[in-house]
Amino acid sequence: MTADITFDLAAAPLRELNAALHQATGESNARRWRVLNPNGRHAVAAGVNAPLTIEVDGHVGYYCAGMNQQARVIVHGNAGVGVAENMMSGFVHVKGDASQAAGATAHGGLLRIDGNASARCGISMKGVDIIVQGSVGHMSAFMGQAGALIVFGDAGEALGDSLYEAKLFVRGTVKSLGADCVEKQMRDKHKALIAQKLEAAGLSGGIDISEFKRYGSARKLYNFHIDNADAY
């Protein structure tokens, strides 16, 4: 990508970058940003609310693209804890692995992770779509309320524990299901949903959607029931 603005974090502080990104409206010609030398810094490109494309060359620390709205943030490296946490809209693409709590509490937008995501991926997700081409760690989609988590690889222990209405699709094995999470029948509308999300992520073609299994809430923990006391 040819950048309109290149920002080198080895030469200028992160606060300057984020302040400039917060000022940007996307209405000028300066829509394409490139960030050099992130060196694991936390909160790179957090809180952006404009139709920008931000490419980050290297590994980032915690909360990269947190609270994102509208922007496309592409990380050419790994992301630390809480990438795209509380994202509202836009697209965040991690080319490497993501650490824990990727996409936590995010309300909207699309998070694509090309490598693995570790524990608690999509914890308390509220509408975001998350596509992980590798595997996810334990307690993923814990208390997930809405949105879709699509995993090409395997899922760790307690997938979908205390799940509300987030839709979970895993192609590989699931080590164990969390409380109130069950495997559900994959219908045509679910296959269509996966196809639509993969296309949005630029991943359509070459993937046999019928290999995915669907998991969702058994809806038995929504309201307190004395028979379920052990599960709370």
Added chain:
Amino acid sequence: MCGIVGLFLKDPKLEPDLGAMLASMLCVMTDRGPDSAGFAVYGDGAPGHVKLSLRAAEGYDFQGLANSLSLSSGGAPKVAVRSTHAIIEVPVAHEAEVRAALAAHPDVAVVGAGARMEIFKEIGLPRDVAGRFGLEGMRGTHGIGHTRMATESAVTTAGAHPFSTGADQCLVHNGSLSNHNDLRRALRREGIAFATDNDSEVAAGYLTWRMREGASLGAALEAGLKDLDGFFTFVVGTESGFGVLRDPIACKPAVMAETDRYVAFGSEYRALVDLPGIAQAKVFEPEPATVYFWDRAQ
């Protein structure tokens, strides 16, 4: 919080730079642990000798102490003083004799012992701690370090990490253990001594006890998954390498980087960014409840 770093060199050409690399990693972790810092470096060892890492108050006359420890053969042991610490090197055959003599000096603590391991720790910012002991100039094959943000016990030098778990073995810990009081009582009955109220010292004592009962370090760490209640990421230094273990919930962060020349551990990736060739390193997060080892002997 707390920060942990570890560095294991595969390429002997890097050995003169071990201390400088470790110091840089340690200082980046200052905002995870500004209360105290410490490190263990595995440097050169003399055959048939053991190094005792001693700690005492500022200005303590370690040379005088060494002179008073005149051995039954060969005169006073070799001593290297670094600020509040000193490393004395004694023939293995005289270790018990020297330890018995040191017991008469309650103002001197033995913080570690081994053929190659040297331990240094002090309260203060990591930069100051690394500086007062001259970490940058140290050479070695591997080392581990810790920056502490105290939660479970007081900010004291004795509460700083690493904690020795046996000859040439030590441990650094990020996290907090909730059953450390019960465990300390149980371990005291088994004859394990504790100097502080610190939870991490209990983890070190637990591993010492397990290994004394015949477990390998790997088996001792595995057993810890069952017996230690709480959050932990441990990095354990041994004579020939280092090990990593995270609790099953993986509450505390951990990032590793591996190249042809080294394996590095950091609580955050930031700690690793100054290492040579890091952009080409394989960077990954160690799995929870999984014991990892990098060993020179293998």
